[in-house]
Amino acid sequence: MNGQDYYIPAAAMATALAFKLPALRHNWRDPLLRSVCALLTLAGSVFTFAAPPTIEAVNRWTGIPNFSAPLVYCLITAFSAACLVLIVNWRGGPPEQTRRVSRRWILGYAAVIVMLTLLFSLGEAPQERLRDFDTYYAGTPFMRELIALYLLAHNVAAFVMVAMCWRWSLQVRGWLRVGLMIIVVGYLFNLSYDATKMTAVVARWSGHDLDWLSTSVAPPVASLGALVSAVGFVLPLVCQRLSDSMRNWATYRRLGTLWHEVRTAGPEGAPGVRMAWWSAAELRMIQRESDIHDGFLHLGPYFDQGHRDEALSRALAAGADEETARAVADASMVAAAVRARSADPEGRVIGASEEGAPQAADGPRDLVRISRALRNSPVVAEFRRQASLAAL
Known part of the structure; x- marks a missing residue:
């Protein structure tokens, strides 16, 4: 995938965020709206900073070879937490319980981000790798643990999202159920992304070369998963708004x-x-x-x-x-x-x-x-x- 393949979805996320910002300014205390905006911000950031041209530019600006690697991994980890927090707030429930569960996810993934930063500072990755950092440094001390940790954190979030959305979809009807099922499909793609990445990394650990899974298969699968998941998040909100508008127009006419x-x-x-x-x-x-x-x-x-x-x-x-x-x-x-x-x-x-x-x-x-x-x-x-x- 080239830079354009990353920047187009990043621009789409930025456009969606621009439409949400006025509402956020007027309803800052709304946890669901804050979660949506955080999700869009982090999703756009992941696509922007994961693009090879951006990776190269960040490494050059910081003067640290492969500095982009932990940056992207931290953004992916934060995005995983944002997805979980959004689902928790979207589903609703007692406010105190919602805040408590959201806080636990945030603190847990914040700890993962701290660990990723620490592992990168302890390890050595002198050779800049724009596309195959995961497999190239799969056997390097501390880099190995960094790669495994970010994949594990992303995998846990994907499994939890699939389980939560699937259970919730069995309890609701209409556009919400359709949206939740689409999110499940999107996160199945994310699980496929994790599977291809892990397979390539484990192959390196065992002395085999399946790097093409990480460099050629995983990125488009991740992009497709993000696109499908975004549709799942947006569709119920848009359709509910359209439904409410049509119902209001009908009442107005009647x-x-x-x-x-x-x-x-x-x-x-x-x-x-x-x-x-x-x-x-x-x-x-x-x-x-x-x-x-x-x-x-x-x-x-x-x-x-x-x-x-x-x-x-x-x-x-x-x-x-x-x-x-x-x-x-x-x-x-x-x-x-x-x-x-x-x-x-x-x-x-x-x-x-x-x-x-x-x-x-x-x-x-x-x-x-x-x-x-x-x-x-x-x-x-x-x-x-x-x-x-x-x-x-």
């Missing part, structure tokens, strides 16, 4: 009938706050709910509990279930109140109570039911007709 019904109830028929075309679906939905509740407040003196009770009885008599009947009753009361408000432009109705106002106990879903009843219910249509005749 509230349209109710919003149009009550929007003229405010002072001088004020339609509410204008939203920019680029406003998020969630913000638009919340604003529409707010407009509806403002309309209910202005309609309060005109709500008639008698209308609601009568409409509820009619809906139940027509065979509607309890939930639908309540929505029809609220919608009928709203429709009648709107016409009563229109017939009283000077606002002479005073002293009425707001006890009869629709109560959206189930949040936007109740408002959606009322909006649907306004659009489809014959009971509501009849109350609207009667209220219009009474206003004449």
